[in-house]
Amino acid sequence: MRRAFIIGDPVAHSRSPMIHGYWLKKHAIAGSYEPVRVVPDELPSFAERLKYGEAGFVGGNVTIPHKEAIFALADETGEVAELIGAANTLWLEDGKLNATNTDAYGFAANLDAEAPDWDTGKKAVVLGAGGASRAILFSLIERGFSDIVLVNRTVARAEELAKRFGSDSITAAPLPALDDALIGADLFVNTSSLGMEGSATPDLDFSVMAENALVTDIVYAPLITPFLEKAQEQGFATVDGLGMLLHQAVPGFEKWFGTRPEVDAQLRAMVVADLEAH
DSSP states (O other), rough: EEEEEEEEEOTTTTTTHHHHHHHHHHTTTEEEEEEEEEEEEGGHHHHHHTTTTTTTSEEEETTTTOOHHHHHSSSSEOHHHHHHOOOOEEEETEEEEEEOOOHHHHHHHHHHHHHGGGGGSSEEEEOOOOOHHHHHHHHHHTTOOEEEEEEESHHHHHHHHHOEEEEEEEEEEGGGGGHHTTTTSSEEEEEETTTTGGOOOOOOOOOGTTOEEEEESSSSOOOOOOSHHHHHHHHHHEEEEEEHHHTTTTHHHHHHSSSSOOOHHHHHHHHHHHHHHO
């Protein structure tokens, strides 16, 4: 039986076991996906046991706070993980620990499914310059956005992130410049924690964006965040963040269990019900 995991600290809150468990059952695969709490001090030893097969896993996912640390411990890392500087998916291959980051894939796949023309525009506004925004920036550059305004409370952090990508497409801006940045934008992405679990958000006027603009949020609790609610009130198309969580899980499952799963309505409904119950 092939075993996969998700490690983090904490890890009990993760919906990943539900997602992968659904696919294992749907495809009648004799496998398991287990949450494993690993505190930071134990991460190096866990990685070593994983490499030598002592942990009994073929691979797994990595969540907070280990995404950057595990990237440094892996034997092989792909271009995506290297540019983002963090990994969320691991697998063993030829005795080596491989790492990649599927967040950029998950972000784009979610928008591809819910708003197929999302990448036909040129200007995007990204709010937040934390770890999550790296994957979003990678995806936007890959999809051809040539004018990306990265807005952050601490502008120096946004400037540092823009330099990391070495792209002329990204411009850093402070939070007070957010309203002006939205003018003519084709896409707005919230990658910050603003709006998560009822936290306050800036009162933005999305009406200054391009006519067919899209507003999306990687926060999925609540499912309809204040940003999405305001955009909907103003008549703009929106995409919630749950799809990113679901789609980012697809490549890992395929690596570990040899079957490429689909994100379907039943899976989404199951996770939405769990979110509402909690």
